[in-house]
Amino acid sequence: xxxxxxxxxxxxxxxxxxxxxxxxxxxxxxxxxxxxxxxxxxxxxxxxxxxxxxxxxxxxxxxxxxxxxxxxxxxxxxxxxxxxxxxxxxxxxxxxxxxxxxxxxxxxxxxxxxxxxxxxxxxxxxxxxxxxxxxxxxxxxxxxxxxxxxxxxxxxxxxxxxxxxxxxxxxxxxxxxxxxxxxxxxxxxxxxxxxxxxxxxxxxxxxxxxxxxxxxxxxxxxxxxxxxx
Numbered sequence: 001x002x003x004x005x006x007x008x009x010x011x012x013x014x015x016x017x018x019x020x021x022x023x024x025x026x027x028x029x030x031x032x033x034x035x036x037x038x039x040x041x042x043x044x045x046x047x048x049x050x051x052x053x054x055x056x057x058x059x060x061x062x063x064x065x066x067x068x069x070x071x072x073x074x075x076x077x078x079x080x081x082x083x084x085x086x087x088x089x090x091x092x093x094x095x096x097x098x099x100x101x102x103x104x105x106x107x108x109x110x111x112x113x114x115x116x117x118x119x120x121x122x123x124x125x126x127x128x129x130x131x132x133x134x135x136x137x138x139x140x141x142x143x144x145x146x147x148x149x150x151x152x153x154x155x156x157x158x159x160x161x162x163x164x165x166x167x168x169x170x171x172x173x174x175x176x177x178x179x180x181x182x183x184x185x186x187x188x189x190x191x192x193x194x195x196x197x198x199x200x201x202x203x204x205x206x207x208x209x210x211x212x213x214x215x216x217x218x219x220x221x222x223x224x225x226x227x228x229x
Contacts, residue, residue, distance in 0.1 A: 085119040086139060091147050092127025094135065102134045105158075120159070123148070 002008060022034035036043040041056065053060050093113045097103055105121050108114045114121065123135060125143025132152040138159050140148075145155050 086122040087114050087116070087119045088122055088124050089113055089137070090124050090126030091129040091144055094123075094133055094148075095127070095129055095131055097131065097133060099132045100134075102136070104136045105138075129153075 020030065021028070022030040023032075025031040033043065041047050053062055055061070089108060093108075094103060096111065097107075101107075105114070105117050108121065109117055120138035122139035122141070123137045123144040124141050125147055129147045129151050133148065134154045134156065135148055136156040136158055138157065140155055140157065148155055
């Protein structure tokens with residue numbers, strides 16, 4: 001075996017394959033159309049730079065399928081920045097730390113449990129945990145809280161205290177409708193009602209004057225002649 005030097009370095013046998021050279025004449029097997037076939041959009045230059053999900057202009061499948069409202073379901077339509085992302089970490093991954101360790105997102109990245117701190121970290125309840133730890137994360141599942149506290153550990157939620165759920169207001173009891181009380185009469189209005197108006201007084205005086213006049217008969221008037229039989 002020859003001495004290993006820089007100019008004799010080469011890949012192991014069978015680990016490297018020559019790249020496919022297309023468009024080098026019809027005798028090469030991939031000449032003329034270079035393996036792209038006859039005409040069409042995908043035979044043109046730049047045709048393989050189409051966006052994901054493009055189907056030649058027809059209605060794409062992600063628009064043909066039904067969707068759910070909201071950003072919190074896998075079947076929902078993508079909502080961009082409004083879709084929630086979390087980095088899951090199971091409690092089995094926390095068993096590698098020594099008892100009494102304060103586990104933080106930075107420590108998880110340093111230990112290789114997570115690759116990035118771009119998204120919030122949520123602790124899930126996969127596996128078992130028998131080590132007492134103080135775990136700091138942005139979210140915890142109910143099973144994870146049960147396992148961590150069951151081992152004597154403590155759960156610390158990052159990002160502020162969760163908002164307290166408002167207590168439901170007690171239902172108002174319907175009271176029976178009270179009997180309508182008679183409204184008290186207003187003395188001022190009553191006094192005004194008792195006093196007759198000026199027009200009524202004038203009408204009453206006229207009626208009294210007519211009644212006081214003596215009744216007169218045409219037959220008994222002075223100067224009237226008696227009827228002849």
